[in-house]
Amino acid sequence: MNLIDLILVEDDPMVMEVNEGFIKRIGGFRICGKARTGKKALEIIRNLRPRLVILDIYLPDLNGIQILKEIRQLGIPTDIILITAAQDVATVQAGLRFGVVDYIIKPFKYERIHTALNNYYSYAEQLQNRWEINQEDLDRLIKIHPHQDTLANRSREELPKGLREITLQQVYNFLKETPIGLSAEEVAEGVGLARVTARRYLEYLEKMDRVLLETQYGAVGRPINKYKIVL
Template sequence: MNPIDLVLVEDDPMVMEVNEGFIKRIGGFRICGKAKTGKRALEIIQELRPRLVILDIYLPDFNGIQILREVRRQGIPTDIILITAAQDVATVQAGLRFGVVDYIIKPFKFERINTALNNYRTYSEQFRNRGEMNQEDLDRLIKILPSQENPSNRIREELPKGLREITLQQVYNFLKESRVGLSAEGVAEGVGLARVTARRYLEYLEKNERVILETQYGSVGRPINKYKIVL
């Protein structure tokens, strides 16, 4: 199978180098273009029309959402993954409304972008050699996208004071990617939260039946509580 052409947009040279290393490590993708500014990013996207763009939001000239909007306005058939430090709900919603296939919040680990690109590859392969799709095909395809597993799509009640929707999503996604039960300490370290804060989000997800709590007993010491995604 031919590699998927990808354009990488990031203004920080060190972050660009790290992301490039991650992508090469994953395999199956070919970086056909790189840009450090929004203007150059648009030029490359218009010229190459890559299958996928990994786009930072904070660029020296344009906001990444502006680039995303312009790509959609021009009807360029390119999928976009946003990678950014922006966590405010308005920015997240803007990205989702303009059809990003994933939204990764900095700082992130290799496992997160690995999951995003593998999901995208699976998603993209579903369209190969197909003339049409039935409902079952579409349902299976939609479930591949991470946004479908966003806990905010399923938990409708107002969050308790002190909890943030975007952090709830980070905690949920981290658990989902781990595929095994994790302690509050493990989640706190992986997401970058205080242990007590991580526990509050985990308890909220458990209350809403999005995670289950498993207590593991060892031969010595106190039992360990681990949280696991409800499948």
Template sequence: MNANDKPIFKVVLIEDDPMVQEVNKLFIEQVQGFRVAGVAGNGNDGLKLVRELSPNLVFLDVFMPSLDGIETLQQLRTMALPVDVVAVTAAKDAETIRAMLRNGAIDYIIKPFKLERVKQTLERYRLRHEAWSEGPPATQDDLDRLMHNGGEAAEAGKTESLILQDARPNGQDVLPKGLNAATLKQVLNVLQLHGAAGLSAEEAADGVGIARVTARRYLDYLEKTGRVELEINYGGVGRPVNRYVPKP
């Protein structure tokens, strides 16, 4: 192997939706050094594939027949198979996320997702693998850089803190139950893009990729905290439309 050669990381997909299987495979194989070695449509078949193919990485859905993602991950850990797992799922409730992380998932990607998000996970995985291959970390700082990807995790936490601080009323410590900083940031970004024209709850939902009722909760929160103004548009036939306009 010459200096330009990179190791090939084998990935097994465990996903019951054939269309999502194809998207996952396409995205993974666009990242240099990664290839999909096998695909399974449920947890039971997935466990067999992992035993047979000994992949480096598993992309694992949660909602599946036969054996769901949480149970599949638990069995992988019980069997002590040397494989890393990335959860790729539409599940975004706190209980499921915690269950997957507690059972050893190294990352959690929420559907629908973009190529850049998958690339971010795979590039970080490769960097860590290469760092471990060079030998164990010499100091705590070395280990911290390896575990947190050069401070990326700390920076992400700092960014989330700033988002919350910027949006909270009167220094409130936490967002209302059911709201989270990442989605709040997305709603704010969509609002800023539309400027003085403002957005309805339906337009905000389409822009962020969330349900209209969820978008309405974030917009109402931003209106209560003074980040946006509510304008009622009575034009046209039918009920008036509430539009949320960001304050300068």
């Protein structure tokens, strides 16, 4: 498969440089344009019509959601990955409603964007040079597509009282980045939550069958509960 054309939109030059390094390290993508403002981003997207745009929300002129809406209104066949510090549920839901393929919250680790781009590359590869698709292949593609792995698109009514979609997604993403099981204390420290709060999210994820609970016994002391992503 040929390299996938990608445009990077980020107003912070240091973050731009870091993201560019990550993308080059992952491979499979060609950065065909960069923009530090919303207006410049729209100009480049209109002219180049890339397959993928990595888009920040907080830009000096236009909001990233405004850019996303404009792209959709223009009918440009471009997919969007949002990488942003915006964590409020309204913004997350707006991004999902306008069809972003992934939503990555800053700060993030290399493994998170690596997973996002690998998933997207697999998704694009499966659709290449196809005119039709059957149900079996479509079901498999939907599982590959990174958007389908976003827990934040679940309705608020499904969550127990006191739990938030965005925090649930953060806990789940943190577990995904670690191949070994983690305790509630380790998750709490990694995500920035109280231990009792982290345990509530982990117990909910276990109830959803998204994580496995493993009890580990040491030589002395109490057993430790470890949570691991279900593969």
